[in-house]
Structures are given as structure tokens and as C-alpha cells.
Amino acid sequence: MYSFLSMGVQSTKDVEIYYQSRCFDLCSDALEAVVSKMPTIDLIPASKVSREWYLAVHSSLRRYPRHLPWLLLCHYHPRNSLNFSIHAFDPLSHSWLSIPDQPSSNKPANQVTTRFLSGSSGDRLHTLSMSKMVISEDPFGTRWGLDSEAPKVWRQDSVLAEVGRWVVVAGGGCLVPLYDGEEVRSVEVYDKATATWQLTEPMPVQFDGSTSATWLSVAASNEKLYVMERKTGLVTWFDPDCKKWGPMCRLPSCHNVSEWAVTVGPGKRLLVVGVGTTIQSKLNVRIWEVDGENLQVVNNKCEEMPTEMVKRLFLSNVGDDDTWHGCAVEVCGTERGGYVYNASEMRNGAVFYELEHDEKGKIVMRWEWVPVPERVGDSSMAGKIEFGCSKVGLGDLSNLIF
Amino acid sequence: MADNGGKKITLKSSDGEEFEVPEVVAMESQTIRHVIEDVCAKNSIPLLNVNSKILSKVIEYCKKHVAAAEAAASKASTEEGTAAAASVTKPSDEDLKTWDAEFVKVDKGTLFNLILAANYLHIPGLLDLTCQAAADMIKGKSAKEIRKFFNLKNCISPEEEEEIRRENQWAFEEEKRTRAFDAYA
DSSP: OOGGGSTTOOOHHHHHHHHHSSOOOOOHHHHHHHHHTSOGGGHHHHTTSOHHHHHHHHHHHHHSOOOOOEEEEEEEETTEEEEEEEEEEETTTTEEEEEOOOOOTTOOSSOOEEEEEEETTOOEEEEEOSSEEEEESSTTSSOEEEEEEOOSSOOBSOEEEEETTEEEEEOOBOOSOOOTTOOTTOEEEEETTTTEEEEEOOOOGGGTTOOSGGGEEEEEOSSOEEEEETTTOEEEEEETTTTEEOOOEEOOOTTOEEEEEEEEOSTTEEEEEEEEEOTTOOEEEEEEEEETTTOOEEEEEEEEOOHHHHHHHTGGGBOTTSOBOOOOEEEEEOSSEEEEEETTOGGGOEEEEEEOSSSSSOSEEEEEEEOOOHHHHOTTSOOEEEEEEEOOOHHHHHTOOO | OOOTTOOEEEEEOTTSOEEEEEHHHHTTSHHHHHHHHHSOOOSEEEOTTOOHHHHHHHHHHHHHHHHHHHHHHHHHHHSSSHHHHHHHHHHHHHHHHHHHHHHTOSOHHHHHHHHHHHHHHTOHHHHHHHHHHHHHHTTTOOHHHHHHHTTOOSOOOHHHHHHHHHHHHHHHHHHHHHHHHHHHO
């Protein structure tokens, strides 16, 4: 009557032997359940244990894909940026991974730009010189794929982003005198398919005076590059396919926001983050969802980061008179989640946010504090920090050499 | 725990030992719940895949969690206002977590058998707890070390190892292709 409970076991004796055998063979369900609890980095050796384990790992990833993006940290010496180290934070296992220097055949010989390049598949290490542009294919700099000549207009501190099959270079400050037709606001687009650069419509004139990346927050989706002026909340997009700039929009600044930042959000939307003070001088960090096409705030919804985390982020910005000053915020993320941090003091840490899957309620499902690794966070250690964010797959991790 | 008047059910381990438990505790197992609800069980349910040592541990887990849930529910209904109730349940959440952590401090043989039992009996909380404990034990281990830990027959041939390496490589290439496709989409 209870045959369905017996799972094909022939007799009690067989069961005894099963338990007394020294070989701990978990059935595939149970093995998959164990694998699902393992940190992503540990799935690499796990997938090599045996055929059953290989199947369990890949089945677990199909059932519970590990979509949440990792936080990338580049720690470098300001006077010698060839000397840098990469660390990566896994939001599922809440732990940092230190990436040792990776041997790579086509690693650029000259210095790597330590600020991450925004990309639709994740932020990337890259190098941009007067003659060349080289972009890493993976988050850790193990494979340097895109190697091309530099854009025609030489600029410092420009916006550089990968948007699907395009690479866009926009704005920047120019140290070299420009020829006729080359403006500070100029934009060039590189087509990976044809390996050529093309000069296109320059940045809108409203961005004059703030064309350097220092003044701008940038987000890259598969179709568009979004550029937002940090101080004013002025935002627009650029479509590299039709080479056109979109509408200009200023986020409603009635919320006393002193600085803005933008990243991609769920669907074709953007996430906009603003730091500001309330009338009672309370510091807050707010997040809005914005339509990716018309740049209007969606549903008039706005959510706040938990106060405790805001305080930790801006610990270094409290004056003697207990007021807040010079709070600069930046955000990097994907359609699943991302990281908000203090752009003027990365050492304080970051705040991870995971986005809601369904359309109905909140924007953010949960917030979580992310401290920087101890060695890096030690303020007595020289060196600067830059953050980036990227989806990390098993393939990326499997290429790492420890 | 409300023991008085509650219906009792008998669970029989594979080695013939009988355990009498309140029905609500036995129902922590979804497998047993189906048997009770759908099959109109008699008072005794034989569990051919779980021996007495493991079954007693499983029952201990279910009793503890049922008691904790009942305590939390009764506190919530007697406290005035949900805010007060929420702050009261927090310390007992911590206590339960501590109890759970102690519960899985067992030898790996027992742990694996607990995983199998939790899987077979469909007790989600116990499965999560035991699988997490096992995953923690193999954190940072290489493939060889994991094989040793599980006492897997070390007869994985170089050919099989190479085959798995190739299949993994294919899976990673596929992952990259999908990511690149997303970029072009």
C-alpha cells in the first residue's frame, strides 16, 4: 500500500548496506540541493568531481540562475597605475575574492585605465591611449579581446562605454588644440562588426562645461548610452545604431538632491539615485525608476535607502557641526541589482540592492551593506579605489589562475 | 507545546523501531502529510528509507520547529500591536538559529543521511539547513578533495575527467555566446 514510499528498495537488508557503505553517494536531487548552496567560485571544482556532480552543477544553475551582479574593486597606486589589484564581491556568498595578476597573452603593455568602462554586459577594464583602445572581454582582465586603433579626437576623461556591439566615446576635456569640426562635445562610435570609428552628432549643447566624465554619471544598456549630469540631474540618451541623441530631461529636483547618478534598471528602464538633505538636515539617498525612452519618472515612485546604511556610506562627510557636506553618490548595476557608493570615499563601503522581479510593488527587494576588504579599506594603506559592477559567469571564473 | 488531545501518529523506521509523535510534528514532512491527508493512513507509517538513528534526529528537528512556530504565533496574538510582537519574536529567531547550528554539528555520515532523509521526506527547512552545512564543509576544496571528502570511488578515469573538462568548456562557451547574443539583441 505504501509502495511509493519505498523508492525501489528491495529489502531492509539493502537499506542497511546502503547506510553502512563508506561511499557517500547522494541522489541527484540531494546533490543538486547541496550544490545550490555552494558559493559560485566553488562550483568550478565541484563541476569537475564526477559526471553526477557536473550534471548537478549545471542543472542547479539552470534552475536557480545566479544573476546577481558582482562588485568589482580596482585598488591602485595613483602614481603607478600598472600596480593594481582586483577584488570581486559575490553577493550570494557575501564574500570577497582577491584576483591575482592574470597572465594573458594580449594584455596591454601600457597602463590600464583604472576606472572601469561601463558596458551593457558589465563594467570592464580597458586602456585608451592616443594610438590604441583595448577592452577586456571579461570582468577580471584575463582575456583582452577588443584591440583597435584609438578614436580620431584625442580627449582626456571622456565618457567611454560599450553599448551592445558599439563602443561610444563622448565628450571629455581636450588638451590638444582641436581642428575645425572637432568639438569638445564630439562623439565617436566604434562598430565592432566593421572595426571602424565614425564621427557622429555631438553631445547636446546643454552639456557644455560638463563634458568630462568627472561631471557625468553614465549607464549603458544593450541599445543606448545614458548620460546624466551629476549636479543638475539633466539626463539624455544616445542611440549608437541610428547615431542620434534623445530627449533632454531634468529630474524633478524638488527633493533637494545635491547629486545624481544613473544606472540601468529592470526592463528597458533606468534607475536614478540621488543624495540630498531634507529640511531637517537629515541625509537621505533616494532611488527612482525612469523610463528608458522618454526619461520620465515611472509611477511617481521613489524609495529610500535605509538610514543606517546612508550614515555608514557618508561617514566621512560629517562635519564638526554635525552637518553633511560634499556628498557625492555613484551607482553601478544591472537589471537584477547593483551597488550604490560614496563617490568621494569608496573606502567607506557600498550598499548592494536587489531589484524586485515583478512589476507590482517596490523597486528594491532588499538592501545589504558591503564592506570593502580589510586590506583595501585600511586608510593607512596608500592607494585609490574604483568600483565597477558586472554579471559573473562560471566561464569567467574558470579562466582565473590562482 | 500543545500535546494534550493532539492526534498522535506512529512512524516506523527501516530497522523496526517505532516513534510516536504528535500529528502536527509528523506533518512537517510533506511526504507524510500527503500520506495522512490523501491515503487516509492508519496509525502507523513505515519509512523504509530512514533508520532509527536518523529518524529520531529528524523528529527532534520537527518537534523543535513546530514548538518555535507555536510560541511565536501565541506571542503575536497576545502582544498588543504587531510592533511589540515583532520585537519579541526576534530573540527567539536567534535562539532557533543557534539551535539549528548546533543540530548540524554531526559527523559527515549522519549529515549526509539527514540530507537524504530530508529530501525523501520533503522537509524543506531541514533540507536547506543540512545542505548549507554540507556546502560549508566543502567550501574552498578542490575537485580531488571533494571526492575524498565524499569517499567517492576514486576510479574516475583520465578519459572521463577529460570528457567532463570538455563538456564544462562547452557549457562556458555557450554561456558567453548567450551573453553576446543578449548584447546584440
